[in-house]
Amino acid sequence: MAEATLRFLRMRRWVWPLIGILLLWVALTVLTARFSLYSLSGVAISASFLLLPALGQMLVVTTGRGNIDLSIPGLVTLGAYVSVMTSTGTAAGFCVTLALIVGGGLAIGALNAVLVLILRIPAMIATLATGYILATATLIVNARIGMFQRPDALAFLSVGRIGDMPVILIVAILACGLAAILLMRSAYGRKLFAVGQSQDAARLAGVKVGRVIASTFIVSAVLSALTGMLLSGYAGGAFLEMGAPYLLQSVGAVVLGGTLISGGSATALGTLLGGMLLVMIVTTMQIAGLPPGAQDILQGVVIILVLAAAGARLSDR
Template sequence: MRDSLMALSRRSTAFLPAMGLIVVVIGMMFLNSRFLSLGNLENIGRQVSINAIISVGMTFAILTGGIDLSVGATMALTGTLTAGLLASGVSGVVAIVAGIGAGMVFGLGNGLCIAGLRMPPIIVTLASMSIARGLGLIYTNGYPVTGLPDWFGFLGRGTILGVQTPIVIMALTFVVAYVMLEKMPIGRYIFAIGGNEDAVRLSGIDARRYKVIVYLVSGVTAAIAGILLSSRLMSGQPNAGMGFELDAIAAVVLGGTAISGGRGSIIGTLIGALLLGVLNNGLNLMNISPYVQNVIKGAIILLAIFISRQTRPGAR
């Protein structure tokens, strides 16, 4: 039985996370009767959508053997920038494009430093995290941005054909990411860079260009998440997004993506984000202390990394 499970997990990195999600959902059903209520499921969907969108960009970065610690701060900056422009009377299209553009600038900057200057991803994105957070606080003087137009709330609170708008946007983001990683040449190159970047270079492929694209994607997804969060709160919060980079990394790792790169899937990341969201929600319903929740989540992440190492090809 154990051998067959190992074989399945080696063929699909999303298999074990999917089994884990099923087990957690069943457990929460028995532990709390409110878990399957429509209101609670909608709440889980809203919470998961933001982290899942950020996790898309984080998946791209980790697949190449890198990481992006700036996503939370970029999310705060882009959200406050969009909110500030809307509050000042700028048109919605211009404000949203400017917010996404700011995310692209940070993603591009990270990519150029990492790929072009060969600087360590953890150092570059740690520095850009500080820069983005500082710029957001400077732009707002440390105060929330309010007075946003009513229509803006549709992005974070509205519904499309009965489905919450953030969930629809999350689904579209994952579809685009799936096509890029599974159906286009760029996906093969991203996996190959994470597996053996030197071999990619020797084969004549410009690995640097694809690494820049990876961090550009991460910047864009962080910006989308930031705009959605500002819409949901109907304010631009310069301190928003703190710790979101850790949740994104957790979702990616729980989804079966190897932290060293080269192996994983975008479907696994979605499952990981759902697993994390269900776990957070269930622990809150059971009135578990937030401090204890951090310990539980940390232990689960360590377990996920251990299982990932045991099930990868060639593991003993």
């Protein structure tokens, strides 16, 4: 029985963040006497905005070799600024904004892929450099930002509700479902796992390794830019450092969700639950009155502990 349970947990690593969510929910309910299902809904909304860049980060991490996309914060912020600057408040204007944001994400993702695959720059350094370029671009356009005419379509996606269900949560669930199908039911998912487990073996099996890795950086960039657009609709504008929290949190959601940092295995549901767990951890620290700097430190400590535990499990194989 114990062996079967361990096998179940090893195959379904998303169970661990789910257990963490339930434990924290109970603890917060006891401590505050007011943390309810409605409060958990607020956590789910915050986690929904985190999910899109986290899914992109998950794909990049799954390719292995320490690949991480550090340009996510810059993409999120720039996506928000592009949305504010190009929006006319009309449906046609929203389509133009969406096209610009997707096109920009494709171009920046392709740039990251070129830096990593052709120029052979380590992913963390390449994407960090791209992030600095994006931050500089945001500073330049910041002085030109004007009033934001939020389109109805963007308002519906970011703050709308269908009944009692936030639309952004529905978007997150659909994105998670599509990512799960992509990973577990498609040839692309099998190729991605093969690349993460061994690039040499994947090449021998006929997998176009470069194309698979490039696709993850491109998808990550597009999802991050779209997140910036959604955040601009939610916040009613854009501001500098808007995407800053998503650097640590996108990695944290991936790691806490059970995706192997060494590559070769990922779980979309785990990433969603990992994001919710991370948001609940932040919520707990905010209720405790910890300053933002201490919150960042504790988030980093939690991620380090999870990575250390994952490394211990790998070394025992």
